[in-house]
Amino acid sequence: MSRILVAMSGGVDSSVAALLLKQQGHDVTGAYMKNWINEDNVIGHCPWMQDIDDARATAEAIGIPFRVVNLMQDYRRLVVDYLLDGYQRGLTPNPDVMCNREMKFGVFLNYARAEGFTSVATGHYARRVEASTAGSVLAPTCAAEVGTSTDPTKKFALLEGADKNKDQSYFLALLSQAQLRDAFFPIGHLAKPQLRELAADARLPNARKKDSQGICFIGEVKMADFLRAYVPEHPGPIVRATDGKILGEHRGLHYYTIGQRKGIRIPSNTDNQAYVVVGKRASDHALLVAFDSADAPGLWANEAQVHSLSFIGDPITAPTRLECRVRYRDPRVAIQFTPGPDATAHIRFDQAQRALASGQIMALYHGEQLLGGAVFA
Template identity: 70%
Template sequence: MSGGVDSSVAALLLKQQGHDIVGAYMKNWINEDNVIGHCPWMQDIEDARAVCDRLGIEFRVVNLMQDYRERVVSYLLDGYKRGLTPNPDIMCNREIKFGVFRQWARDHGFDAVATGHYARRTELADGQFALIEGADKNKDQSYFLTLLNQAQLADARFPIGHIPKPDLRRLAAEAGLPTAAKKDSQGICFIGEVKMQDFLRQYVPDQPGPILRATDGREVGRHPGLHYYTIGQRKGIGVPSNTDNQAYVVVGKRADDNALLVAFDAADAPGLFQTEVRVHSLQWNASPVTSVQRLEGRVRYRDPRVAIEFIPEGGNTALVRFEEPQRGLASGQILAIHDGERLLGGGVYI
């Protein structure tokens, strides 16, 4: 339980269904390094506790701070130092929520871990489980579960995946849950309302370099460090285009001379759009795709599924060809692989 309305209603529904449940807050981050930003973990714990009191269930706080630093924060910072664009939320779900925390639950005699994700899980005829998008497409969070495996999915429960968000808030209000009107949280998974740039500034030293125009190599400015930027970024570059109705966009990060490459945001901007990409570290929650197939991919959270040709290359890597060019694909980000609403797995952009 995060202290938000989604996990609160998840607990409510499980209680109504007759399950024997315990509410648990994963204490992963307390902003002990004084990173700029609001990290409301104390309020979240009190809100989660209040919901459990209302439901008449036990509440526990599980300290996973060391595991979170080792498995998520280290991954995040190492990725940015190497010029990648990591996804800490996906890694948090795989390594912490359905990793370390799932193991803690099993060690303490629990059968499953339920969360407030907008996703659905269905049992198949062969006893395996399928991961399905949430019914409310505006709130679907299946993308953040892309790297779960079948064993993790078997122990997962998503009680609210079939409920539209307005109905969920109504259920919370009718049950008198203290979180019924609480705003949804934004920010890094369990780090709180901390801007990524402020977080990186605390841990990754600045390494200034030139901002070059990709079309002709002309220097148009300076940047404080490549880790502050990602492919496709328009805001915060800090360089005016000096051209009417044109704006610069990041199209590349070059490690050998520490150069940030920009171009005017247009279909012909070099490196901005890609028709194919390679992915590595493939993880499946279903049977691995081992032959060339026409599937669908979600290139980032909130983007629609798009048609792809999936071409396995062995060694947990694959070539992915897009039917339509895709904008701003950055190394380190995650591609979710779908068969319709069913999420099969995913991989990391090379």
């Protein structure tokens, strides 16, 4: 039996995760990670008080202890500052990936260990499996969540969630083996309708609660509104990349990312072709745009460089055929992976990829197995 601290957000996914672990006979405690309370009155809905009430009521219904863990200072330092710094430098950061690595399986996991817990658990749609070493790639030996206490001599692999519409393995791409060893993902084998049924059968008070949308643990806040509150605007020209013609002015490069079509506020041409963002020029703060087509300069890429390479299992040290996911909702695509020095790699795509932005996270796969991740240069 493991002593597990479950990160309960107030939503149904993490609630069922706690329910299943309790039913398996583990010593389970629920905890709400208090990361953000919208002290600065950013426009948007930040329902942290309601989420705490929902998490507490659900823990009571399950019959487990509950606590609120204040991690606000760490969250501001490790996630919010990363987010704001990235956008100020013209990058496209991913706060959800960073929240998982630095907070849920970083600060929160360390807190759990200090409090005498053996593991933490979350409501991610992903599957942790015991693994055996097969060359440089970990090979899963089973297809379901391991239900016993973690063992420091064992290695684990991470698979996509069984429900491909809900799979969240992409957001776990930067986890380490040490973090995965002390993590449980109890709902990874379930489809969302099954999970809702389990919650309803157990009469959990949030069984029909809608899934939250927005920045990790901040709430339903639009990214543009969040950036407007914290990043100074720096206007610049909107420039057509094909001929250098100035088409207008933007309020700040941090509001845009490569591939963006909405919000540019430049009318389509007479053939109803829409403009798309294809680049950012730091020298004059220019936003580069072009008509959205297969030959738009800078929009499509056959290859890319990545840095900050991180592996869950053994590092891949030789050129290898793999797959990657360049965005959360994108399908896995075949690549030639060539590692370089200092945690870098060169990626060649079998099929050209659209709108790869610097700072964006790339997740590496071997079939369903998540191998690790990196950041686009």
